[in-house]
Amino acid sequence: MTYTSRPMFAVPLTSKALKLAKSFQEQYESPAKARQVYLNTLAVYAVDTYCQCLGIKTDLEASDSLNPAMQPLMDVADLEIAGIGKLECRPVLPADENCYIPADTWENRIGYVAVEIDESSREATLFGFYPTINPLEMMEQLSCESFQPLEAFLDHLHRLETALDFFQGHNPVAVKVRERLNEQSLPEIIAEMERIYRTYNKYERRYAGGEFLASYVPAKPGFAFRGSAPIVDREESDDSQQTELQDLAEELLEKLDEIWGGDDSDESVNPGTPTNESTDATGQIPQPVMVPPSPTTTGLISLNEWLQKSESNSQYNWQSLESFLSNQEGNLIFRFASAPRSRTADTESPTLSASKVREISLAGYPVVLIVNCQKNAEKTDILIRLYPLSAAQTYLPAGTKLIVIDSELGDVFLEAQARSADNWIQLEFSGEAGEPFSIKVALEDAEITEHFAI
Numbered sequence: 294m295t296y297t298s299r300p301m302f303a304v305p306l307t308s309k310a311l312k313l314a315k316s317f318q319e320q321y322e323s324p325a326k327a328r329q330v331y332l333n334t335l336a337v338y339a340v341d342t343y344c345q346c347l348g349i350k351t352d353l354e355a356s357d358s359l360n361p362a363m364q365p366l367m368d369v370a371d372l373e374i375a376g377i378g379k380l381e382c383r384p385v386l387p388a389d390e391n392c393y394i395p396a397d398t399w400e401n402r403i404g405y406v407a408v409e410i411d412e413s414s415r416e417a418t419l420f421g422f423y424p425t426i427n428p429l430e431m432m433e434q435l436s437c438e439s440f441q442p443l444e445a446f447l448d449h450l451h452r453l454e455t456a457l458d459f460f461q462g463h464n465p466v467a468v469k470v471r472e473r474l475n476e477q478s479l480p481e482i483i484a485e486m487e488r489i490y491r492t493y494n495k496y497e498r499r500y501a502g503g504e505f506l507a508s509y510v511p512a513k514p515g516f517a518f519r520g521s522a523p524i525v526d527r528e529e530s531d532d533s534q535q536t537e538l539q540d541l542a543e544e545l546l547e548k549l550d551e552i553w554g555g556d557d558s559d560e561s562v563n564p565g566t567p568t569n570e571s572t573d574a575t576g577q578i579p580q581p582v583m584v585p586p587s588p589t590t591t592g593l594i595s596l597n598e599w600l601q602k603s604e605s606n607s608q609y610n611w612q613s614l615e616s617f618l619s620n621q622e623g624n625l626i627f628r629f630a631s632a633p634r635s636r637t638a639d640t641e642s643p644t645l646s647a648s649k650v651r652e653i654s655l656a657g658y659p660v661v662l663i664v665n666c667q668k669n670a671e672k673t674d675i676l677i678r679l680y681p682l683s684a685a686q687t688y689l690p691a692g693t694k695l696i697v698i699d700s701e702l703g704d705v706f707l708e709a710q711a712r713s714a715d716n717w718i719q720l721e722f723s724g725e726a727g728e729p730f731s732i733k734v735a736l737e738d739a740e741i742t743e744h745f746a747i
Contacts, residue, residue: 403453
């Protein structure tokens, strides 16, 4: 798989998660269906873990993907975000260039999170978010490069949460919408209005919003039904009612525009399609990008590439220390992390230096691994630190291990273990160009291992 450089979030696949996925898998005779359910379960587990680390409330019991009665009927990996709606968690394998989006998931979703399942290392990596678009324009195969960074999911979620607060308040527009659509789910209304706001320009929103609201008002003569939702028959519908709903949609979208920060653009924006940021000349939303599968280059993470400021595809889940710290203002845990240096390097003048960060969920605890490398004339000094990520978590979980492994021999080279009141732990060593080594972070039965070359 090929990624652009972006922050990722890795989740160890614990024995408990694997056991649950295996128990579902064993219920099916079809190998394809069993495999599907197995991967879907692990993807949902990974995204749920990510949400728990960030304090995002979820409701696993409301997820069809974990419901034995629903699993045989659909290919879904949904996670209910409490009070907001269903988030689809789509699994991909390390060799995949595209993410499969089943037609079962094209509606009733707030978005899609792509999760790479690496069974050999027992790790799942969340690498991107794709917002909802018109189901009629959705495709079953989306290029992994089409997914936005995970930060886009948090922004999207915040937008839906602020809209929910507005809809539940006493603003006259919100009250009017609730009265007209009193039998409809607020999260469903909000998700669709957000999609209209995002994918139509400000002149088209009135009509798209009015048509959407009309599809949910009580049926009258001149309305036809498709499934459970009424669809406006334009030839016979009440024109005055349509105009009224368009006016209401326009008022509502103007209020949402105020809440979401304003929009002075005449162009619509489709965040799901990074190669074309606006509608085309016909006003249609561009189709999601699909790229044919191609071989993927994998291997050790090269510290030399870090030093040369060059990025490779194997390093997609690392970010620069500067970028990480810019989002940690006020978090005193990282007050000494801005320039970690080994004791050896303190006595010498390094010719090149680089620091990278990886955020990890370890047995439910968010932690941060920082690797600093400093190249001198004859060797490279390496310093590794492990911190708790949450500002509310002052200390690392007792028993957390930081281990350096000699990759050529397979032996433990260095090891540190957190005690009950350690803010961070570290290891440092030196090596020569080309030497391989591995870093393992472990707690209980959860572990993450990264492989490097100096």
